[in-house]
Amino acid sequence: MRSDGVTTGAAITVIGQDRVKKFLRNSIRRKRLAHAYLFSGPEGAGMEAMAFDLARTILCDRKGEQACGECKNCMLAAGLRHPDIHVHFPLPVGRNESPDDEPLDRLTPQELETVRREVEAKALDPYHRISIPRANHVKLTSVRSVRRRAALGSFEGGEKIFIILDAHTMTTEASNALLKTLEEPTPGTLIILTTSDTDAILPTVVSRCQQVRFDPLGEAEISAGLVTLHGLDAARAAMIGKLAGGSFSSAVRLVREDLAGRRDAAVDLLRNVLHRPHREMVSLFDDLAGGERADALEVLLLLGTWIRDAMLVSSGRPPEVNVDDAATIGKFAAQYPDFGYPVAIDAIEEAVSDMRKNVYIHLVLQALGIRIRGAAAGARS
Numbered sequence: 001m002r003s004d005g006v007t008t009g010a011a012i013t014v015i016g017q018d019r020v021k022k023f024l025r026n027s028i029r030r031k032r033l034a035h036a037y038l039f040s041g042p043e044g045a046g047m048e049a050m051a052f053d054l055a056r057t058i059l060c061d062r063k064g065e066q067a068c069g070e071c072k073n074c075m076l077a078a079g080l081r082h083p084d085i086h087v088h089f090p091l092p093v094g095r096n097e098s099p100d101d102e103p104l105d106r107l108t109p110q111e112l113e114t115v116r117r118e119v120e121a122k123a124l125d126p127y128h129r130i131s132i133p134r135a136n137h138v139k140l141t142s143v144r145s146v147r148r149r150a151a152l153g154s155f156e157g158g159e160k161i162f163i164i165l166d167a168h169t170m171t172t173e174a175s176n177a178l179l180k181t182l183e184e185p186t187p188g189t190l191i192i193l194t195t196s197d198t199d200a201i202l203p204t205v206v207s208r209c210q211q212v213r214f215d216p217l218g219e220a221e222i223s224a225g226l227v228t229l230h231g232l233d234a235a236r237a238a239m240i241g242k243l244a245g246g247s248f249s250s251a252v253r254l255v256r257e258d259l260a261g262r263r264d265a266a267v268d269l270l271r272n273v274l275h276r277p278h279r280e281m282v283s284l285f286d287d288l289a290g291g292e293r294a295d296a297l298e299v300l301l302l303l304g305t306w307i308r309d310a311m312l313v314s315s316g317r318p319p320e321v322n323v324d325d326a327a328t329i330g331k332f333a334a335q336y337p338d339f340g341y342p343v344a345i346d347a348i349e350e351a352v353s354d355m356r357k358n359v360y361i362h363l364v365l366q367a368l369g370i371r372i373r374g375a376a377a378g379a380r381s
């Protein structure tokens, strides 16, 4: 039970990923589940949420293609408290830790408290990214714990499920130990590895798992998830959907941030591009280019949503994303009746795509500035 009284039984919602869901449901129906899976894809696409959901479905009393969300096993699984679901993730190495220790044995009380808090957050939101200081690797002790427990029977007499998050962070020793477990699978056990970096996993480990690839989430899937799971209004959800880069974990992080403030800064930049002499524009862009690439990308994405809204307003419709900024958008649309919106939007989309391809950021921004000035002059180039 969550503190607000909402049962977590039905709380594991996997956003999008219909192809993967269909594939796994088929495997469950035909009783053709592999003994080990590798769920791989871009960070935040839902590999971890899907691993929890699969574990819960397998242990659900009703044995359907989907977890019922109501039985005792479903409740325990959703709270990450099921005795037959073992979740491992990167942890700090304890003082004088020996390979026979359990992974948490040598951690300090403070570290244990952080782990407890992070697991709780993960149980409430499977898209939460577990973050523990000094936790750089999935440790040998974690994998040895998997081996030991796999050899024992399950508590409830059903399957035993081991989930290893961020499997690409396994140390070499941990990978080799896991390899042995994968080579001699114990009946009644399922191992699910999740990763955003398959190339960093020992190829022999990869080849012993059935690999399931996840695509980045679509903007609309992310926005819909934010509305349903986080109660956001549609406009803010749409804005975050555009900024999240296909990752629901990034989207959830952005929920807590002051996007309106950053959007306003992006619009200031637009004004400067339109009104300042060329050399001042160059120096503004140099500042932007000198910072983090991700920040510059965010400025462009925010600006893109704003200009798209200005295009709507100029044709007599209300803004869709920057609803809170409707007055400013209206003034802009009135001030630039001939603004070449399609030209500016194309230019921004191209700049975003170039920046994601690591094209030299100064060049991208200079070209963008010139095209946006052209758009303001009503040029159709």
Ligand SMILES: [Zn+2]
Pocket (backbone or CB within 6 Å): 059, 060, 061, 062, 067, 068, 069, 070, 071, 072, 073, 074
């Ligand atoms: Zn159930």
